[in-house]
Amino acid sequence: MSEEMITTSWTLAGKTLSSRLLLGTARYPSPAALAASVRASGTGVVTVSLRRETGGGGDGRRFFDFLRQLDVAILPNTAGCRSAKEAVTTAMMAREVFDTPWIKLEVIGDDFTLQPDPFGLVDAAQILVRDGFEVFPYMTDDLVVAQRLVEVGCKILMPWGAPIGSGRGLANPEALRAFRLRFPEQTLVVDAGIGRPSHAAQAMELGFDGVLLNTAVAVAHDPVKMAGAFGEAVRAGRHGFEAGMMATRVKAEASTPVVGAPFRGHLRVD
Amino acid sequence: MSEEMITTSWTLAGKTLSSRLLLGTARYPSPAALAASVRASGTGVVTVSLRRETGGGGDGRRFFDFLRQLDVAILPNTAGCRSAKEAVTTAMMAREVFDTPWIKLEVIGDDFTLQPDPFGLVDAAQILVRDGFEVFPYMTDDLVVAQRLVEVGCKILMPWGAPIGSGRGLANPEALRAFRLRFPEQTLVVDAGIGRPSHAAQAMELGFDGVLLNTAVAVAHDPVKMAGAFGEAVRAGRHGFEAGMMATRVKAEASTPVVGAPFRGHLRVD
Amino acid sequence: MSEEMITTSWTLAGKTLSSRLLLGTARYPSPAALAASVRASGTGVVTVSLRRETGGGGDGRRFFDFLRQLDVAILPNTAGCRSAKEAVTTAMMAREVFDTPWIKLEVIGDDFTLQPDPFGLVDAAQILVRDGFEVFPYMTDDLVVAQRLVEVGCKILMPWGAPIGSGRGLANPEALRAFRLRFPEQTLVVDAGIGRPSHAAQAMELGFDGVLLNTAVAVAHDPVKMAGAFGEAVRAGRHGFEAGMMATRVKAEASTPVVGAPFRGHLRVD
Amino acid sequence: MSEEMITTSWTLAGKTLSSRLLLGTARYPSPAALAASVRASGTGVVTVSLRRETGGGGDGRRFFDFLRQLDVAILPNTAGCRSAKEAVTTAMMAREVFDTPWIKLEVIGDDFTLQPDPFGLVDAAQILVRDGFEVFPYMTDDLVVAQRLVEVGCKILMPWGAPIGSGRGLANPEALRAFRLRFPEQTLVVDAGIGRPSHAAQAMELGFDGVLLNTAVAVAHDPVKMAGAFGEAVRAGRHGFEAGMMATRVKAEASTPVVGAPFRGHLRVD
């Protein structure tokens, strides 16, 4: 029974996956640690970025080759872009390199919180969807922005849990709960802000389809073990959601039945 | 790596166990569901109770035989006892039946919250430890009561997360954090109040040695799947604790490095 | 000293006010209860709406006359508007009736949460500011939308605490804290979601300039007493902010000094 | 109306008071600041301690004279005591000096959290009540300990909000809510852990009769203003409780009525 559960698959943008964890590739102590973390996590999708390559430099090529051997789907991002135009061009360049229509669309609007810009996001998403991209928009938990993104063709929505790299977990769980209610048909992924396995489990318990994280694994003392922990946490939360969780009660309720308890006042039997 | 983690064992009161989950046996829809849940959870310890048996009735014997075939360690409780004396007698009767010195010591002091009575608890624990029992005291998160229990010989402490059966999770995580700091040598198990897999993971992330729960699994829509979910959640939280979790930050911090980001203001190179 | 504090005034859109509470006028059991609540609260600003008036009907005129005798500033809203165009026209009609450039700008984008629509909001704000209005935008806690509103000329920002009428308090206090940091020059008012006096105090402790609420007073068992309670809560929170609150500590620290405590081990004095 | 509210009095251990705030006297920058804070807060009860006095030293006498001029009730504490015996003797000495049967009973059981020792507390309370004291026991939020204290004659219970001096607010509000439900006849005061005015308001909203605090006022940048803030917060929370607070809702609910909203689809009238 439990083995079957673990292998239950789901579909993300047409791709069948066994894990509901999506993992970032930045900030690991070494490529070996990254590769081992990807394997330990069980993830089938990793995010990557594009950066300026120097002539004669081989960093980009080495990372490109490294990614291919990981044998997981690549989700390129437009990290660092601050306008729709920049994000669109970066998305097109990413498609050229990674040969995938998938794009994690980031249009940053605030330096302190690295909050996405809803205006640039919708504009870029519209252009990219028309051009055939499968857009994974990194967004706040704003339902109206989400509705706009759905209207321009996004089938996936990735609200943040908390600001990127803060590790604070779900800052506003009620807002995420409303997301699930409002968008029962869309694929919902919590992206950013996750710091601990319990945060990832909580996101999944809300009925989200997946969780995307990076820093919490990469900067752990033992990234590989932490990657495994998050893989388990995502499964735990998903299975909890699927299994139908108990309602919360104000009053305590004995688990051990009280009928037949010893040493209680005796009844007269004639 | 991740397979090794899953099989990492620990020691509870001298017994080597692979899972850090302890599971109650009450309130399942059927014995079959209970047996399947125990297996799916991976637990090596289940709690049971003693109740009045009618002459000619075979319920107790059937449950006794059922337990033996589960092939897990039995942790009898003194549920429903309201005085040290009752609890001590029940513990001795449990040892007679289950042939184990283990006893989950419950002395209930309040009907609304089913809160343990610290006074009766310490008294009963002292008597039972002297009589050779391995006492698992179900208690509040009171550090001074914990200290008394340690002084009378308890090596295990089981503070509640929240009132039994409430499913509210950890009502006072800071108090539990203080428990771990104050009692680095004792075996600490969160007992009661857990409602969701993320609650169990959170308890383990605090450095607790184990989690004991019952209702959250037994009353789930699908208890067997939920049992598996909790098994995973406990592993996830433990591995997260062992892997060294990131510190929480107020300010956002990019996971994707910003050096080399495209479309940025250009430098003059002569 | 404390009397001085109570009379400390502030400036909202050029108007000097003694209370930092803004109060809605809807849902009271009676006009008399509303009038008494306004007085008990100490507020100097009430929000009102415009609705269709029947020919021969005198409801609107009676409420108009009623408002004049309250002797407080009127902040008309555009409640119920679902597009920038509707909101702009309503704002202009409100200016015609109330003879004030103030407008609480609401452009609703979601029926379940009554969440403001950031796109329509910015569009309407831009038009209204150009036309001489003092715009009080009801908005989410999205910093980028806030920045856009500031760019189009808003000097006041009114992020929600939680969905209107939910009474849940501040769903995401960290987001509001970031608002204060990012917009030190703007007038910030928490609008919507406040259910209890402590919620209002908390908003003020974050450094907000004011709090706008309605339902929590109007549907209380005793609206007049509740109005007074919120007036006090807003003062309490503001004075707490101004007085410089203590930092939170993990470890306990005695308030009573420990030096000179009796019954402690004695020192030898020769 | 609001003036009447402010002057509503209550009875604490037979003494009629106008404020529900009890204030500690330690850690202020100066006696003048303390005196001004007491006045600004509106409190009618201050806590004090006893410490070793040097022969020829006049500190104790000066503080004694200072207290008399404050013209408020004195609540001596047994701070720093670590056993029932020490606390009882200190209580008797305090009665000798302050000529009052009131005693804030502290028996500390843990150095890290300064948590009260429930065992020593009950023992000392029993002795002191029999000897005619009015005992104000500083305690955790343990309901069973509270029941014992009531059984030995305490009419007042003072559970902590959080560890002394931590400023964290109410660590476990549900436990305090249970206190109010379980002890409708006793006078309940939250003592310790309060850091902000909103914390004090929240305690009062739970139906507590009063709040005792010290550090949050004394170490504020401006203690006098903070004292006023807490005085207001306690009133705000109490009035909120008395006025009957709204229930929390998951779904948003418009405060402005929707009937008659302009620009809606038109009905045909023939």
Added chain:
Amino acid sequence: MQLIVNGAEIPEVSARNVAELLRELGYVEHAGETPPHLAVAVNRELVRRAEYAAHELSADDEVEVLAPMAGG
């Protein structure tokens, strides 16, 4: 002439401008009154009080006549 007033179709209106409409529908007793509590929009554009008489109505105009109400 048919108008839509506050969302309802009014089939036979004889008023030619806003001032006359307000009188015809009973908002005022005399054309020319400009009650301070009313605001009028035609086809989603505000008609200021000073323009009530001058603003001519056309068939199927959508007219909103609004007045103050409690609001949050």
Added chain:
Amino acid sequence: MQLIVNGAEIPEVSARNVAELLRELGYVEHAGETPPHLAVAVNRELVRRAEYAAHELSADDEVEVLAPMAGG
């Protein structure tokens, strides 16, 4: 002799010790059986299996006969 067994008064008991009581009340078929799933207390003190026969009962003794049940 009257006993209280599991909280209920049993008016006419002829058993003189625990072993006989278990048989008389149908817990076992033959006095001397010691079912591993049962535990017996008399007047709130455990009676071990080996002492069933030796433990004599007195009028109004309170006897508890317990067996395993699900618990949390």
Added chain:
Amino acid sequence: MQLIVNGAEIPEVSARNVAELLRELGYVEHAGETPPHLAVAVNRELVRRAEYAAHELSADDEVEVLAPMAGG
């Protein structure tokens, strides 16, 4: 006679009772004064003011002389 006063050993005390001790250690100017701000315990038992003169001291008695201080 040696006493322990407020935790410190005082080697040569000539006072025979509490009243004399308070004068000898400078708490009061004249034996017999009972300052209202002081409380005295000997061997962890309160000595009331009225008993200062009557309460005789023995060698190694532990005396606490306490006075009001700020507290929380």
Added chain:
Amino acid sequence: MQLIVNGAEIPEVSARNVAELLRELGYVEHAGETPPHLAVAVNRELVRRAEYAAHELSADDEVEVLAPMAGG
């Protein structure tokens, strides 16, 4: 001809198209190579690999040459 490549001004470039530029700057050994890990944009528009040779460069064009990197 001067170009701006990856944000830096390159004063004397002889390459006339993207293919030549990549060789001139050492990204490839032979003009005509199209490394799969590179993507090129000129003036913020993607230049696809098949167009490297055809895409002529003008003075002050802003060229971005990007490659994969770790990202979150």
